[in-house]
Amino acid sequence: MSTRLLFFICLLATAAVPCAQAQELKRSGTFLVALDIGHSPKTPGAYSARGVPEYEFNKRMTRLIAADLRQQPGVSVLVVNESGREIPILERGDVANRAKADLFLSVHHDSVNERYKVTRLLEGRMARLSEKFHGYSVFFSDKNAQPGPSFEFAKQLGRAMREQGMVPTAHHAEKIPGEGRDFVVPQHGVYRFNDLLVLKRARMPAVLLECGVIVHPEEEAELNTPERQRKIVTAVREAVLAMRAL
Numbered sequence: 042m043s044t045r046l047l048f049f050i051c052l053l054a055t056a057a058v059p060c061a062q063a064q065e066l067k068r069s070g071t072f073l074v075a076l077d078i079g080h081s082p083k084t085p086g087a088y089s090a091r092g093v094p095e096y097e098f099n100k101r102m103t104r105l106i107a108a109d110l111r112q113q114p115g116v117s118v119l120v121v122n123e124s125g126r127e128i129p130i131l132e133r134g135d136v137a138n139r140a141k142a143d144l145f146l147s148v149h150h151d152s153v154n155e156r157y158k159v160t161r162l163l164e165g166r167m168a169r170l171s172e173k174f175h176g177y178s179v180f181f182s183d184k185n186a187q188p189g190p191s192f193e194f195a196k197q198l199g200r201a202m203r204e205q206g207m208v209p210t211a212h213h214a215e216k217i218p219g220e221g222r223d224f225v226v227p228q229h230g231v232y233r234f235n236d237l238l239v240l241k242r243a244r245m246p247a248v249l250l251e252c253g254v255i256v257h258p259e260e261e262a263e264l265n266t267p268e269r270q271r272k273i274v275t276a277v278r279e280a281v282l283a284m285r286a287l
């Protein structure tokens with residue numbers, strides 16, 4: 042396709058998919074993975090034990106995952122919200138739908154219920170933190186258009202995270218307000234969470250990954266290491282390649 046024609050198509054295309062990304066998607070025949078950086082600069086999600094917004098963890102991890110997946114033959118990547126603009130939850134799925142992505146992964150870092158947090162001094166500042174829970178979680182929704190493949194993607198990712206030596210956390214299954222999720226594959230950290238909007242809206246198999254608990258001071262420190270980040274990147278790559286092979 043000529044550059045000029047592509048330019049006009051880009052002008053006509055929705056503003057939600059920037060032109061550079063649209064050009065990348067022109068590589069036909071590739072397995073397109075949509076990556077969603079959880080939250081946004083203005084609504085950044087949880088705060089870590091050291092006071093760092095979750096969004097910053099999500100952005101860093103998504104970029105590492107994207108860079109790795111782009112090295113895989115036959116795989117292309119769309120970062121749904123690369124620019125950091127404010128984007129409603131439902132629109133994230135829409136961006137992936139319009140791009141006809143084959144998989145959708147929303148990247149998050151976890152917190153715990155307020156009842157488990159304490160206020161204490163950490164490295165010279167007063168911090169809200171918890172040492173009660175640590176570990177990763179993987180969520181899928183039966184209300185996604187493809188519940189079976191979504192569950193499969195969640196299982197592949199949960200197993201790959203475990204095989205990389207990370208441990209799942211069970212705290213989202215606790216029967217308290219705000220938790221009580223259906224812990225479907227406990228040994229691999231896989232939960233059913235039907236009303237997660239970002240997963241419901243996507244028409245392709247979709248999963249949300251909580252990479253680890255950032256309100257836990259030691260797990261936060263570990264999540265900042267290249268070793269832990271490499272394990273997560275490897276697990277995502279293995280799960281994506283397993284889904285592509287189906």
Ligand SMILES: [Zn+2]
Nearest residue numbers: 079086149150
């Ligand atoms: Zn989050």
